[in-house]
Amino acid sequence: MPYKYYENVAxxxxxxxxxxxxxxxxxESSGLGLTNTMVKDIKAVKTPESIEFExxxxxADKLLHSFLEEIIFIKDAKRLILTKFKxxxxxxxxxxxAQVAARGDIINQKKYTMLVDVKAASWHMFKxxxxxxxxxxxxxxxx
Numbered sequence: 001m002p003y004k005y006y007e008n009v010a011x012x013x014x015x016x017x018x019x020x021x022x023x024x025x026x027x028e029s030s031g032l033g034l035t036n037t038m039v040k041d042i043k044a045v046k047t048p049e050s051i052e053f054e055x056x057x058x059x060a061d062k063l064l065h066s067f068l069e070e071i072i073f074i075k076d077a078k079r080l081i082l083t084k085f086k087x088x089x090x091x092x093x094x095x096x097x098a099q100v101a102a103r104g105d106i107i108n109q110k111k112y113t114m115l116v117d118v119k120a121a122s123w124h125m126f127k128x129x130x131x132x133x134x135x136x137x138x139x140x141x142x143x
Contacts, residue, residue, distance in 0.1 A: 013141065013142060013143065014118075014141045014143055015138070015139065015141075016030075016033045016141075017137065018030035018032075018033050018136070018139065020135050021133070021134040022134065023060060023063075023130075023135050024098070025134070026064070026134065026137055027085070027087050029137075030064060030068060030139060031068070031071055031082065034071055034072070034118060035071070035081055035083055037116060039113065039114055039115065040112070040114070041112070041113065045105050047084050047103035048103075049104055049105055051074060051078070051102050051103075052099070052102070055070055055097070055098050055100070057095050057096055058094055058095035058096075059096075059128075060130070061126065061128035062095075063095070063096045064128050067098055068141075069120070069121055070100075071102075072119070072120060075107070080107070081112070082104035083104045083105075084102060084103040084104065085101075086101040086102075088100075120141070121142075122139075122140040122142050124140050125140055126138065126140065
């Protein structure tokens with residue numbers, strides 16, 4: 001049977017590294033990396049909409065993964081692209097809690113050039129580590 005490959009039609013994954021001096025800064029950087037995967041010019045996105053949410057996890061890597069999944073859920077459920085994050089991390093006896101106040105705008109393809117739709121944060125090669133100068137994460141997004 002004949003078949004033909006098409007290049008530059010579909011992209012399966014996007015990988016990025018996010019850093020921050022604190023765990024909260026690294027989460028913010030990672031959230032911006034996720035959003036910038038979806039919208040061409042993240043700086044052009046207005047921020048009239050606000051939302052607050054909280055995620056809890058036993059470990060820093062699970063906290064970041066839950067945070068990213070919540071951003072994706074908000075994008076899908078409320079059609080919001082988030083570009084500003086204020087994050088407060090609390091250490092708990094059984095892990096971490098991140099309280100997030102985020103701002104962004106409704107997805108509007110007439111206002112913003114959208115790139116790809118992020119479906120999930122993959123666990124494949126997912127890594128969070130505390131280093132001497134701060135925090136580092138490696139993330140692969142399913143698009």
